[in-house]
Amino acid sequence: MASGLAALLDDVAAIAKIAAASVDDVAGAAGKAGSKAVGVVVDDAAVTPGYAMGFTPDRELPIVWKIALGSLRNKFVFLLPGALALSAFAPWLVTPLLMVGGTYLAFEASEKILEALLPHDAGEDLDELALSSTDLEDQKVAGAIRTDLILSAEIMFIALADVAERPFAVQAAALALVGLAMTVGVYGVVGLLVKMDDIGLHLANGHTRLGRALGRGMVRAMPSLLSGLASIGTAAMLWVGGGILVHGLEHFGWMAIPHLVEGLSHWAGGVPRVGAVTGWLAFAAGSAVVGLAVGAVIVGVVHLVQKLRGGAGH
Template identity: 50%
Template structure:
């Protein structure tokens, strides 16, 4: 009897070790998948704060919570089942789907640059007029939240497809678990950071009013610095869109058999990395990133021209 119990305990211990190893593998794979989607995550974090700008401070966090719930619903209920089925039965569609999403990111980044150069940014007078007309009612809040969730759907789809592409060789159940972990972790990260960014000026006001000395100075610095942080985030978001979109297109063309462009970029990256004795790998990565951003800008500019310039000439 004792021998049987010992054998049973050994089996349980072996199963526990296997389960722990599986969890470690899933955690590592989820980490790799999340890292691959980092550029889109940065863009998602940079885009969202503008949807709650202009509302009362009391409504900012509830709005962010509603957007986060909508984002998680997008990922888990709609995007995840669709891409899992596709990866199981139509895996050859993943690369073209990624490239379509990458082209959209390039278009978004180039369009933001185009509008910035054209001076189409909303003026203070226009913003004030919109605030008076909208009066920030519940209906207006619902419109902004729904708009944010729709925008998030595209970015979430790109995050999930990029993540899936990283773990495409895993079994179906492992893929599903990894993507669920990625969806929850990235949603919590993005909207946690968004909430922190949005409320940072309120924290600064509190410190400036209630405290003194260095703490009050820190508070005033937060109040004056947050608009610059938000502006910098906008720039980072645009660069991230061009970089990620361009890199997706480079890798996609290589996987589809058109090796020339990706081969050239890879050759430049390796050459620079080998020529720099210290930090060569990082410098090589910068070369790859810059080349990807250039490709993204060129592709995005072509799409912007097709979508905006050519139709206007017809009129």
């Protein structure tokens, strides 16, 4: 009896060791894969606050929560199963699908730039004003979730590339862990950003002189900060979308544009002490130019088609 109990305890201990090793393996794989997607996470955090701007303070966090839930749905319902299926059965499709997503980001950013630079039809503003607050909120949330789908796809596929050689169970667990951690991190930061003015207002009514000064400074700075983040978000969509296209062209052996962008990055990376930073900035700038060029062409085609359809309707 005693020997049987000892054997059972040995088996339990062995299973526990295997489970612990598996957890360590998943955590290590997720950490390594997630670290390579940090750049896209920064882009996501810069893009999203703009979708919660323009609403009353009581709706800001609920909007961020809706977008966060949509992001989780994107990752766990669509992207995680899709990424694993593509990895198993059609790995050749990953790059073309990423390039489609990158093209969409470039188009959306280019359209935002065009709308900011050129006068547009006042009817568009009237159409938006005609929407109820609920309809406008739903429209903004839907737009944010569409953009998140592309950025989340980039995060998941970057992570997948780093765990592609691991067992299927480790791949699935690592991607799930990366998706959850990135979503909590991004939307936690976004929630803090959109409520920063309320925090500042609370401090401005506090009891200490330092707290009141800090609070007033936060309230005054928030409009500029949120406006700056909206601009950073647009730029981020350009450099992420353009970067996806550059890497895709390189993958398919069309090297002219990738060589040009990478050459610029290597040249800028030769600056002493700050070469890593200047090299990355040069690559981001070159990618953004590619994204803007592609996006501008698509915006032009879309507007031309809309104009022709409008003319045909009269």
